Amino acid sequence: MSNILSSFRDVRLQGFGERVPVDEAIKWIDGHPRSASFEDIPIAAANGRVLAQPFVAPADAPAVDSTARNGYALRSAETVGASSYNPLLFRTQAGQATPGAFSGVPVSSGSPLPPGTDAVAPFELARIAADTSELLGPVAQGSGVILGGQEARLGATLIDTSRPLRAFDLGLISSFGIERVRVIRRPLVRIVVTGPRPSGNPADANGPMLRALVARDGGSIEACEYGVTKRDDIASLIARPGADVVLVCGRTGTGADDEAPLALNAVGTLSIHGIALRPGDSSGMGSAGGVPVILLPGNPLACMSAYDLFAGRLIRRLGGRRSQLPYRVQKAKVGRKIVSSIGDVEFCRVRFDAEEVVPTGSANSGGLACVARADGFVVVPAPLEGYAPGTLVDVYMYDSELESIGI
């Protein structure tokens, strides 16, 4: 970890010296714990949350032998040989008492199986008369029946903690009469967006974008502070207690007014500053009062790359989610050369042109408009100077970005 800063260096008007490889920055991120703490929440609010411990069936499901369809509950042995040419006469017997010989009890799906019966013939298989009806075919033992415990056995692990809860998990948990679940607490994320520069991409492009990305990754916005530019003001916002993670956006580079690294150094430790990532090389990370602080570049494209690789990873981990980039990966061939700098990990936005992908902008131009035009992005590893046409690459697809329902 030779590139981790041992002492603070002011890079303003100087430039970065050697930059930290992306791998080392990720190692720093992964040195943080996998979850914040736990909380108990109502099941209706638990979609997308991660269980604190595996969900174990608290009872057999169903609790008793039950009907799996609407029809007549009956004794299967009595139906042998029934057909439309040779219908079986049977009596209709309402209620849940044990039916007499050659009797069927009309049942609705999901009810307890009447005692003595072992199958349910669908209504469609019967021809109904007032009191005596006809069964037009045989019914196999167990047909239309779910045995007690068939769906889940008391004590069986039904949902593990490896993934966020899905809609049907809520149904499954709720089906046992459970109303609250213990989940990993959402990490509280403070976003500090420094003041914009007078032209170009106003810095406030980053605020709404970061809020949505933090929500996507399972974080909860503790506060979103805009417009600070002075070192002391940034430092106060970093040091204020109450967040699990602090993101400082903008003022991270080598310009005279790039005060964020100095602010972090004033109230905590700047562990990494300057990373071999394009766009996003002015990113940094450290901590203050035990809280990790990520410095994100003010250029929105650079901010996105650094957020996804570092800040998002930290938030995903703290919320018990998978560390990886939260995009599905699709293989595709490169249709037009993708250019990259040797030594830098490079994010390149691409769009599909027929079956191939072509860049929608370069690392340092195109802005967010080139992202809006893109179908996804390609990450070029540090040792490569890009990808030649025809190369098969992994495309991280934007259409798999999780859509949140409000922040």
Next chain:
Amino acid sequence: MSNILSSFRDVRLQGFGERVPVDEAIKWIDGHPRSASFEDIPIAAANGRVLAQPFVAPADAPAVDSTARNGYALRSAETVGASSYNPLLFRTQAGQATPGAFSGVPVSSGSPLPPGTDAVAPFELARIAADTSELLGPVAQGSGVILGGQEARLGATLIDTSRPLRAFDLGLISSFGIERVRVIRRPLVRIVVTGPRPSGNPADANGPMLRALVARDGGSIEACEYGVTKRDDIASLIARPGADVVLVCGRTGTGADDEAPLALNAVGTLSIHGIALRPGDSSGMGSAGGVPVILLPGNPLACMSAYDLFAGRLIRRLGGRRSQLPYRVQKAKVGRKIVSSIGDVEFCRVRFDAEEVVPTGSANSGGLACVARADGFVVVPAPLEGYAPGTLVDVYMYDSELESIGI
């Protein structure tokens, strides 16, 4: 559309006659409009929403020629021939005035380009002294510069209406100083969960599940009513004004207490009841007071299939989203025979076993526990009796289910 009901038929204790093909039910769904109405919302709340009209650049971006990195803004022509062996002496000139000959203006990324300059040399390329510094290499014209309008031209369409807004779209819109956007209103969905039967899968498994699915598909819960069982009570909840879509869950089948179809028929029109879908064949659809009403089976597995195919499709359409099942599709080989009934579209939950998929339960057993164990599902078309081992099939992957941030 011969199978669409022309007049109401009571199927209780009788069974369905001919069931409506899934294709016809989908055609009925697709007869509804693609959007509800519009609303203007703050950009911070717009993630995952669909624009009412394409977003067109309201100005050039950037507004003027701007710096794309930190460094010295200078005249590129003056740097020709500079190298570390033959450094170019230049004066450092602060401020935004037109620099003199062989002068560099220290600039931060995202600022207007000082007049007269045409490139920005990164600080790393210079060796700094008090007043006169050395440039260690040439800088190409336009290097480190973004021209006015280079990212986006006034009037260019930057985001179309074909997909929900993503995090970076919010940043892009916000970068123009726009604070509110016009989006398609979320369809208001009323969920009516009928009372549970005494055992088996309690019907209230469906409530939390449906809430989460509606949120995933961009709907907003207008109300969620539980526990009704009487025809009149269900009918009142169907007929009450205020929703864009009503989902009635449970009591849809052929049992004596299956009152939902009769309730809909009492206050509106039951257009389809009984669909060739497994599980889910007791599904129905119709309308009351101009509002579409979907009848979903009470069995949670059947409810899920019918929700995804019909109710979710309607909600996605009304919210301006794509109609299709909102899961990513992955090709995989069948590892163990998938059984299906000829004539029925069948949903079969599968999990990956090495590279192949195997069923985690059958249509009529397994319950939600078989879904929690699954990685996704396979849809077997009506004409097939399943898939033999080795068949290459489309798997709809659960890991792509959109995770909502609360309902």
